Amino acid sequence: MGYDNYQCMDANGIREDGRKADEMRPVEIVCGVIPVADGSARIKWGKNEAIAAVYGPMEAHPRKIQRQDRAILDVRYNMAPFSTTDRIRPGFNRRSREIGKVTRDALESVVDLELYPRSKIRVEIEIICAEAGTRCCGITAASVALADAGIPMSDMVVSVAAGKCNGIVLMDLNKPEDNYGEADLPMGILPMTDEIVFLQMDGDLSMEEFKQCWDYNVKAAHDVHAIMVEALRTRYGGDV
Amino acid sequence: MAIPIIPSLLRESLAEMASTEERIDGRSRYEGRNLEIEVDCLANAEGSCRVRMGDTIVLAGVKFQLMTPYPDRPTEGGLMTSAEVRPVCGPNWEAGPPSEESIELGRVVDRGIRESGCINTTELCILPGEKAWQVIIDLFAISDDGNMFDAFALAAIAALRTATVPAERFDVGEDYRLPVKGTPIMCSYHKVGGRFVFDANKREELGGDERIHITLGDEGHVHSLQKGLRGVFTATEFDEIMDQAQSRCAELREIVHNLEESL
Numbered sequence: 001m002g003y004d005n006y007q008c009m010d011a012n013g014i015r016e017d018g019r020k021a022d023e024m025r026p027v028e029i030v031c032g033v034i035p036v037a038d039g040s041a042r043i044k045w046g047k048n049e050a051i052a053a054v055y056g057p058m059e060a061h062p063r064k065i066q067r068q069d070r071a072i073l074d075v076r077y078n079m080a081p082f083s084t085t086d087r088i089r090p091g092f093n094r095r096s097r098e099i100g101k102v103t104r105d106a107l108e109s110v111v112d113l114e115l116y117p118r119s120k121i122r123v124e125i126e127i128i129c130a131e132a133g134t135r136c137c138g139i140t141a142a143s144v145a146l147a148d149a150g151i152p153m154s155d156m157v158v159s160v161a162a163g164k165c166n167g168i169v170l171m172d173l174n175k176p177e178d179n180y181g182e183a184d185l186p187m188g189i190l191p192m193t194d195e196i197v198f199l200q201m202d203g204d205l206s207m208e209e210f211k212q213c214w215d216y217n218v219k220a221a222h223d224v225h226a227i228m229v230e231a232l233r234t235r236y237g238g239d240v
Numbered sequence: 241m242a243i244p245i246i247p248s249l250l251r252e253s254l255a256e257m258a259s260t261e262e263r264i265d266g267r268s269r270y271e272g273r274n275l276e277i278e279v280d281c282l283a284n285a286e287g288s289c290r291v292r293m294g295d296t297i298v299l300a301g302v303k304f305q306l307m308t309p310y311p312d313r314p315t316e317g318g319l320m321t322s323a324e325v326r327p328v329c330g331p332n333w334e335a336g337p338p339s340e341e342s343i344e345l346g347r348v349v350d351r352g353i354r355e356s357g358c359i360n361t362t363e364l365c366i367l368p369g370e371k372a373w374q375v376i377i378d379l380f381a382i383s384d385d386g387n388m389f390d391a392f393a394l395a396a397i398a399a400l401r402t403a404t405v406p407a408e409r410f411d412v413g414e415d416y417r418l419p420v421k422g423t424p425i426m427c428s429y430h431k432v433g434g435r436f437v438f439d440a441n442k443r444e445e446l447g448g449d450e451r452i453h454i455t456l457g458d459e460g461h462v463h464s465l466q467k468g469l470r471g472v473f474t475a476t477e478f479d480e481i482m483d484q485a486q487s488r489c490a491e492l493r494e495i496v497h498n499l500e501e502s503l
Contacts, residue, residue, distance in 0.1 A: 034383045035295035036330050036442070047283050051382065053328045076335055078326060081378040082285040082301025085409075090324045090338075090378075124328035126380075128299065129283050 006180040008165040017046075017174055024160070024172040024220055029141070029231035031148045039149025041231065043141040046174060047131035052141035053124045054149040060120035071116035075104035077138050079127040099135045100125075106139055106159070106188040106198035112152040121151060132178035136161050136186050139198060144228050148235070154190075156228055157197055158221040161186035162213035164205060169212040171220055185213040189221035250447035251433075258433025264443055265294075270484050272439040277394065279402045279499055287403025287418065289395040294441060295385035300377055300395035302403040302418075306410055307374040309365060317364025317372035321350035322379065323392060329381035330442075344468065346379060349393045349426070351464040352455030353377070353400065356424035363419060366412055373405065375418070386442040389453050393426035398496050402503060423496055424463050425489040426455040429481045431471055436481050438488065452481060456489040 009015055019025070025046030034040035039054035060066045077100040081088050107123065123146065125138035139159035147156055163173040165181035173181055183205045188198025205213065257263060267273070273294030282288035287302035307318055323346030327333045353359070364373040377400060379392045401420045407413040430440035432448035440448060450471030455464040467473075 034297070034328070036383050036385050037328075038331075051328065055327075055331050058331070076327065078328075080299070080301065080380050081322070081324065081376075082282055082288065082299075082303055082380070084284055087303040087305060087376060087378070090322065122327065124326065126326060126328045126382075128380075131283075 006166070006176060008170065008177050008180070009168060015170070015174075016176065021168060022171045022216055022219075024223065025174065027224055027227050029144055029227055031144060031231050031235040037145075037149075039145045039147070039151070041141045041144035041148055043137050043144070045133065045137045045140075046172075047129060048127070048134055048137045049129040050125060050127050050134060050137040050141045052126075052138065052145040054121065054142075054145045054151065055124075056121040056149075057116040057119040057151075058122070060118060065120070066118045069117055070113040071111075071119040071121055073104050073108050073111060073113070073121050073123060075107065075123040075125070075142070076100050077103055077125045077127075077135070079130060079134065083127045083130045099138070102198060102200065103135070103139050103142060106157050107142060107146065109197040110143075110153045110155050110157055110190065111146065112154070115152060121146075132173055132175045133161055133186070135159065139188055140224060140228065144231060147228075147232055155192045156190075156225065157188045158191055158224045158228065159186060159188045159198060160217050160220040160224060162216040162220075164203065164209055164213070169209050169216070171216045183209070183213075185210070185217065187214075187217045187221075189218060191222050191225040194218055246446050250443065254444065254447045255433040258435055263432075263437060265441060269435070270438045270488070272488070273441070275495070277398060277495065277499060279398050280503065285399070286406050287399040287401075289399040289402070291391045291395040291398075293387065293391050293439065295383055296387060296391050296441075297382040298388060298391040298395050299380045299382060300392065300399040301380065302399045303376045303378065304406055304410075305374045305376065306366075306412075307372055309369060309372045313361075314369040315365045316361040318374040319354060319359050319361060319364075319377075320374065321353060321377045321396060322346050323349065323381075324378065325381045325384070325388070330384040333381075333384065344466075345388060345392055348389060348453055348464065348466045349377075349379065349396050351466075352393055352424045352426050353396060355463040356422050356455070356457045358397075358420050358422035358424060358457075359400070360419070360421065371412070375400075375403075384442065386445045387428055387430075387439050389428045389451075390426055390439060393424075393455065394492060394496070397423055397425065398499060401496065401500055422458045423493045424455050424457050425492045425496075426453055426464075427485040427488050427492075428453045429484070431473065436473075436477060438484065452478070454482065454485040454489075456485060458493070460486055460490075
């Protein structure tokens with residue numbers, strides 16, 4: 001299977017893993033998987049598996065990192081050494097640092113930080129098993145973990161990605177589609193307002209293709225949101 | 241790990257409980273917490289295990305890499321155990337370079353496995369002087385509620401014993417089950433309220449003193465020992481926990497073997 005002859009879709013419009021163009025991989029979310037954390041969630045998304053833990057609000061130290069008017073979010077994204085086919089050496093990693101930062105930027109847009117001046121809320125995202133699309137898994141899991149920790153938020157960030165492979169716009173690229181594909185557009189969407197708090201893209205999309213990816217993402221975000229709400233309802237019952 | 245402020249009240253109440261042979265969570269002195277163990281749970285690892293002991297949860301993943309044998313041992317592959325305790329697993333673990341605690345965890349687990357001889361590094365050689373397998377066991381903590389040593393050691397040996405060498409992916413033959421001779425098992429005892437207890441939880445660790453880790457092989461042979469933290473113990477105390485470790489290790493070994501048969 002070379003780069004040039006990878007075919008992501010058969011004659012009937014079915015992808016290698018049995019999905020249609022606009023279909024997502026199966027998503028499963030469970031809350032409260034880390035007993036010692038203040039909030040936690042595990043997400044399985046296709047073969048991806050991520051866990052997120054929230055600790056705090058707690059005192060922010062050293063004092064120079066404190067903000068007098070609000071809490072700070074300390075977000076980390078990391079891939080476990082055994083999460084990929086080739087082992088990842090533990091330690092500093094530019095990709096992980098960037099994903100941690102954009103995740104923080106997304107979550108800071110919804111968390112009511114002004115409620116906790118001079119505090120810190122720790123958000124830890126760990127990728128246990130990776131199959132393309134781990135940043136979306138991480139952001140979505142972190143949102144559920146924050147809700148599980150009882151941190152006030154205006155909405156939960158739902159992160160999904162659409163992209164393009166063999167010139168076809170596809171929802172939620174899997175590993176080969178991502179490797180051989182031409183573009184990927186991950187977004188963080190607030191389902192109550194359809195506002196965007198996280199946006200990245202790389203590759204090559206025409207304006208029509210871009211619009212199609214965007215529409216796929218907004219629709220998928222609502223589907224994933226329902227699963228997030230269900231996970232919280234399973235743990236706490238009632239209306240979430 | 242940042243050591244949280246330890247309330248002297250916790251130490252006092254642990255000592256009081258010890259005087260009436262009680263433990264903070266109602267267990268008897270040598271009773272372990274509820275144990276759950278699952279193998280083959282990580283799709284991208286060649287061997288994997290998840291262990292839950294009470295509220296302590298850990299993962300172990302085995303990965304293989306090709307290496308050039310060291311010049312002084314041209315017919316041997318490599319075995320490495322590494323513990324990464326990320327701040328996801330508890331409020332007091334911090335980000336940054338590996339802490340002393342996580343290095344000790346990895347090294348003590350590594351010694352137990354290495355010194356038991358369960359992996360014959362010569363069998364890992366593919367082409368003397370040129371190509372050999374390096375087996376890497378990565379230990380990963382999900383939730384730290386105490387006694388991560390035993391959880392890591394159990395996850396490590398179960399993951400190793402169920403690992404498949406991915407020879408096809410590296411173009412060096414067909415995949416095969418990693419040969420592992422023996423099942424070294426670690427049992428840890430913490431001094432809490434003046435006496436040793438088995439499988440301490442986080443509160444017992446925080447309000448306790450020294451700890452002793454014992455790894456025993458199939459014949460009951462000792463393969464690694466480690467005394468950690470501040471405190472003293474006597475030969476009589478050690479004899480007692482060694483007796484306890486002998487029977488507990490045999491039970492745990494049985495559990496690992498049953499797990500393999502169910503695969």
